[in-house]
Amino acid sequence: MSSASKGSIGLKVHGLKAEVGGHEVLHGIDLEVGPGEVHVVMGPNGSGKSTLAHSLVGRPGTNVTAGEIRVDDVELTGMASFERARAGLVAVLQQPVEVPGVLLESVLVSALSGTDRELTLEGVRRCMGEEAAAIGLEPAILRRPLNVDLSGGEMKRNEMVQIAALRPKYCVLDEIDSGLDVDALGMVASRLERATGEWGLGVLAITHFERLLVELKADAVHVMVDGRIVRSGGPELAQELEHTGYRPYG
Amino acid sequence: MPLPSCRVSIGSGPEIPVGGSILSSFTAENLRTLNHQDTPKWLCERRVESYNAFESMPRPSEKEEVWRYTPIDALDLDAYSILPALPRGASEVGQGYLEKELFFEPTRWSSTVSGDLGQREFSGNGLVGGAKVGGLELDAAEESLGSVMRGGDALVRLNDAFHPDAVVVDIPDGVRLGAPILIYTWLPDSFETRPAYFPRTLVRVGEGSDVRIVEVVSGPLRVKGALVVPVTEIVVGDGGSVSYVTLQTLGSNVWHIARSASRVGERAKLKLFTVGLGSHYDRVRVDVSLVGRGASSELNSVYLGRDDQVHDIRTQQDHNAPQTTSDLLCKGAVADSSRSVYSGLIRISHGAVRSEAMQTNHNLVLDESAHADSVPNLDIKENDVRCSHASTVGPIDEDRRFYVESRGVPPETAERLIVMGFFDDIVSKCPIEEADSFLRAEVGSGLKDALGELPGLPNAADAGQEHRSGSTGSAGQVR
Numbered sequence A: 001m002s003s004a005s006k007g008s009i010g011l012k013v014h015g016l017k018a019e020v021g022g023h024e025v026l027h028g029i030d031l032e033v034g035p036g037e038v039h040v041v042m043g044p045n046g047s048g049k050s051t052l053a054h055s056l057v058g059r060p061g062t063n064v065t066a067g068e069i070r071v072d073d074v075e076l077t078g079m080a081s082f083e084r085a086r087a088g089l090v091a092v093l094q095q096p097v098e099v100p101g102v103l104l105e106s107v108l109v110s111a112l113s114g115t116d117r118e119l120t121l122e123g124v125r126r127c128m129g130e131e132a133a134a135i136g137l138e139p140a141i142l143r144r145p146l147n148v149d150l151s152g153g154e155m156k157r158n159e160m161v162q163i164a165a166l167r168p169k170y171c172v173l174d175e176i177d178s179g180l181d182v183d184a185l186g187m188v189a190s191r192l193e194r195a196t197g198e199w200g201l202g203v204l205a206i207t208h209f210e211r212l213l214v215e216l217k218a219d220a221v222h223v224m225v226d227g228r229i230v231r232s233g234g235p236e237l238a239q240e241l242e243h244t245g246y247r248p249y250g
Numbered sequence B: 001m002p003l004p005s006c007r008v009s010i011g012s013g014p015e016i017p018v019g020g021s022i023l024s025s026f027t028a029e030n031l032r033t034l035n036h037q038d039t040p041k042w043l044c045e046r047r048v049e050s051y052n053a054f055e056s057m058p059r060p061s062e063k064e065e066v067w068r069y070t071p072i073d074a075l076d077l078d079a080y081s082i083l084p085a086l087p088r089g090a091s092e093v094g095q096g097y098l099e100k101e102l103f104f105e106p107t108r109w110s111s112t113v114s115g116d117l118g119q120r121e122f123s124g125n126g127l128v129g130g131a132k133v134g135g136l137e138l139d140a141a142e143e144s145l146g147s148v149m150r151g152g153d154a155l156v157r158l159n160d161a162f163h164p165d166a167v168v169v170d171i172p173d174g175v176r177l178g179a180p181i182l183i184y185t186w187l188p189d190s191f192e193t194r195p196a197y198f199p200r201t202l203v204r205v206g207e208g209s210d211v212r213i214v215e216v217v218s219g220p221l222r223v224k225g226a227l228v229v230p231v232t233e234i235v236v237g238d239g240g241s242v243s244y245v246t247l248q249t250l251g252s253n254v255w256h257i258a259r260s261a262s263r264v265g266e267r268a269k270l271k272l273f274t275v276g277l278g279s280h281y282d283r284v285r286v287d288v289s290l291v292g293r294g295a296s297s298e299l300n301s302v303y304l305g306r307d308d309q310v311h312d313i314r315t316q317q318d319h320n321a322p323q324t325t326s327d328l329l330c331k332g333a334v335a336d337s338s339r340s341v342y343s344g345l346i347r348i349s350h351g352a353v354r355s356e357a358m359q360t361n362h363n364l365v366l367d368e369s370a371h372a373d374s375v376p377n378l379d380i381k382e383n384d385v386r387c388s389h390a391s392t393v394g395p396i397d398e399d400r401r402f403y404v405e406s407r408g409v410p411p412e413t414a415e416r417l418i419v420m421g422f423f424d425d426i427v428s429k430c431p432i433e434e435a436d437s438f439l440r441a442e443v444g445s446g447l448k449d450a451l452g453e454l455p456g457l458p459n460a461a462d463a464g465q466e467h468r469s470g471s472t473g474s475a476g477q478v479r
């Protein structure tokens, strides 16, 4: 099934099964996100959306038991998480982690070092400044230890700055809209939309709300229930779910 | 060699029985060489009394709770000898970075104390309003020496008896010193013997006065062994404020067994900050007694273990008056096969109502053969109080590691950034900004030793630093 898609560009997930705490949560996921495309995953609580995000970036504790994850022909399963990021896949997870004493700029310089986007400290700072301005984030927030004492919305905007600075080929966003106020949400969504053109960022966005998709134009919407994609469609599907909820899929 | 000429008699003379073991150096005879004709009578008496107390006391033993988890039974007092007067010039000058950094800008300090024990050099351009920094000749010495550190164990008694001199900081009422005071002790190598050193510091701060002190203890690097037993006493008068930073970078064959005891008066503030990087066995026991209503203390302690070092931090926060607050944070890491012990007690006595006490200890265990123990204790005799304690021991947090790595940071770099951050988080709490740069450089070089080459990247403390130098305010901490 997967051999036909080999040799082409995109984030390609095929037959992905994953277990958490000894239970299979994902029962075979297929998804393909092309460069510059925006795919949205929606689904009830506990359906496995975050587990999908964790599987893609190799978070410890989530065991991929079958399937393939490819970024532009590079097989990611089995790779360490930093290698996946360097291969072009970065995730914004549901709950960012506090890292006392560590500055974002140092993480970014280290993350880009040895890649084609290698930047000096000055370069990283300039980029952070521009990106913070684009989404209305107070730049002083970025001088604090990473995520320490940041509000929920500040953390999410901080994550957005990271995506914009790292410029991965593809990003997985697990509820980047939660915690953002209306204005911030608009700015973050617009920034992502711009990124799809600017460097062809492919987006896999997990969300509960259609609001994100006002500025960020979805190419496809997938409904996940019980660890399976049960339906896929265009952006109108998000609007439909807004009215029907997930009962029709239960 | 000065002759013993003090008229005070010492027990029955040189033939006094020396409690079981035959000490090579801690003898009545040697005490006499310290108690020579210039020694004031009160000091002679104190020394003799302390010596006799030492003789009749049990030696520290791992069986006692206060020495639990330590290698103290391996300390062989007989192996060390006192050097009452060190030959001038014995200290190695030019201790590289540290000394250069400390003495680079003399105007950074309002007073400096340097030189060998027994032959201190004092300078005090910035001492104003009758503030004094000197030795045992100051009046404050007789009045205050031993007034906070009463009694004490055999090792404190040894210090009482054998300290060759003391650094006395005496600040009268209502004096605010601008720049901090530096006390720099470089303990020299001694090639024939394993030396025992007994530094002594006494700080007395009057009502409403404000003083900041940086003390650096460094030294014997090439000795077979050395014993360093510093004792520090601090009295903070009502409404006064003392910040005291200690950096210990002694050589790896040294037993460093330090004690400090403080008494804090009404509405007075004490901020202690200790950094332990050196020594084979590094023990720091800090007792703070809040004796006046509204007194407060803050203790931050940092340690880093490498090779087979042992860092041993014991703290006691004593609340003896109403509305007193104490805050404590000890953070350290152990690498290789090093060990650390943290044991702390919060004690709130009857009547110390509406007091608040916090105690937090975090330990990073960086290698499988390293080990950390953390033992928090509470002894609370009053109901209307708020106390909390927290401690963690373990390797680098998995979630943090994953978070940083998942941005594309290779594991080794991620680990170094996180460990550097762990330390910067506490180093940035240093209450004396003039000490910031060299503390961070020293901690940085220790980390380089433990972890290998560090990424030359800024951390949160640097961000704080920029913020500080960009602001006109005082040493306020920036998060």
Ligand SMILES: Nc1ncnc2c1ncn2[C@@H]1O[C@H](COP(=O)(O)OP(=O)(O)OP(=O)(O)O)[C@@H](O)[C@H]1O
Pocket: A020, A021, A023, A025, A043, A044, A045, A046, A047, A048, A049, A050, A051, A052
């Ligand atoms: N460590 C774990 N041990 C056992 N089960 C787990 C563990 N972590 C997650 N699960 C289970 O896996 C399932 C999928 O969880 P996941 O977090 O992926 O859901 P989600 O779709 O992201 O939900 P939400 O919309 O609430 O964020 C849930 O039933 C959850 O309880």
Ligand SMILES: [Mg+2]
Pocket: A049, A050, A051, A094, A174
């Ligand atoms: Mg989720």
